[in-house]
Amino acid sequence: MVNKYIEDTMMKKFFDICFEFEFYLKIAITCTIFQQLFYWLLHYINIELNFITQVLLYSLIGSISFYTMGIFIENVIKKNDTLREKLNVRVKQVKKQTFHSFTAKGIIIGEIRSFIAALIILYLAPEVDRGYSLLLNLGWFLMRIVVFDFCFYVTHWLFHRKSFQKIHLKHHEFPDTSSFVAGHKTLAEYIIVTIAECLPIFIFGYDITQLCAWTIIGNAYNLEGHSSLSIFFIPSDFHDLHHTCFKGNYGIQGFWDRVFKTLNPPTKKPGIMFPVASLEKIVMK
Template identity: 80%
Template sequence: MRKFFNFCFEVEFYLKIAITCTIVQQIFYWLLHNIELNFITQVLLYWLVGSISFYSIGLFIEKVIKNNDNLREKLTARVKKVKTQPFPSFTAKGIITGEIKSFIAALIILYLAPEVNRGNSLLSNLGWFLMRIIVADFCFYVSHSLLHRKFLQKIHLKHHEFADSSSFVAGHKSLTEYIIVTITDLLPIFIFGYDITQLCAWTIIGNAYNLEGHSSLSIFFVPSDFHDLHHSCFKRNYGIQGFWDRLFNTLNPPTKKPGIMFPVAYLEHITMKLSNPLN
């Protein structure tokens, strides 16, 4: 029974990503399908969507949700306590450097990847995004696990300066790691091509689950302290979520966060409680 719930737990995450990406893609398609976008316009759009969503989602989590005591207590996923750390402040130099990296990455990605038009079919887009998150999770698992090997650890240590975590730790990487993670995350785009509406949708939702995953909260996408445990222990839990870690036996079992936003964890909690009424 528990193995069944574990499988459903991971599938729920993949489906959430695919469904929300499909919804956001429909919005971009409605806005853009009658507009002819040249290469530079697409690069600027992709870069701006990524940058604006990254900072706005991160600030909303850190300054709105975490500043509300009730919400913070209710949504906190971290179970293993760690020493509170001060996080680095934003600086003009840091923001400018980050935006230059993001713009160059957007330029290279759209230049190298073939452009395709996948339209607005709900079913085909849902299937595309479902494939996209499963493949992206696998690519991230492989690259991330390699970054924890002794000969590559130095590249990744900047990100692991924090055992405690904050949303914007998601972007706290060395340049080399940034390049590696960007390439592996976008490998499916190089192989299968990009539709600008899909790419913009993926960027927003990708920023949302990445920032949430580093926030120590379970808000909508992240249903456990999976990534918190990775930062606390520096090993295991190398994927975006636990599917590939479970498959390759590198899982540090997370504490699931039951609630209305996480129906599988809630159903498992109720089922186990009914089957073990004395616990």
């Protein structure tokens, strides 16, 4: 009986690690695919990108992808009763809220922030042309998501200490979240998170095609993670629990929370897009 318990515990830990690595790997693979598309496109039309052009491209792709995917999640997926029910990942129910509507002022300020952030990142970070090497790009994205997750974990954990909570409280105005809550933050938080975003680029360098791919996929899992839905990247109610409980689950996914023992155990979403959770469900019966 004791041996069976130990075996089950070890098996569960194994699946937990695989579950978290599955997320990292999915981000890295998807980013690599998009990087190849950007690389081929830029070389097909034979455009030489100077510094300002790179900043504009990076900023523009980030803005367009953010609003397009957010609107699609909120106005297409969530408006479809079947899809909303099927993809819902929320376990802890909360009272629904009215979210802030978009204003011209808010959009303009957001675009200015985005442009300045892109300008600073590309000015300070070292540029490295990695071309079309699949392995180099996959390795870059895999290292970046793991390191960025660590940087984000540290800053996010600090945001929940009493000395820094005021910076982060705006983001937590909505326990019942919407995709666009991903961008609902104070200027101070935006600056600090942007710095955390920069650190992996300073370590590994960047290729503009990599940054374009990263900003699209980063927006995708950030919007999805705040939507209370599990569509493609989000395999559990991990971040949903963070918003409803205001503690624990400080990382992007559970790896660093598991390491530092701040994990609020999420409910895993099995399915074709999340094979590890499905396999665990079968094996652990």
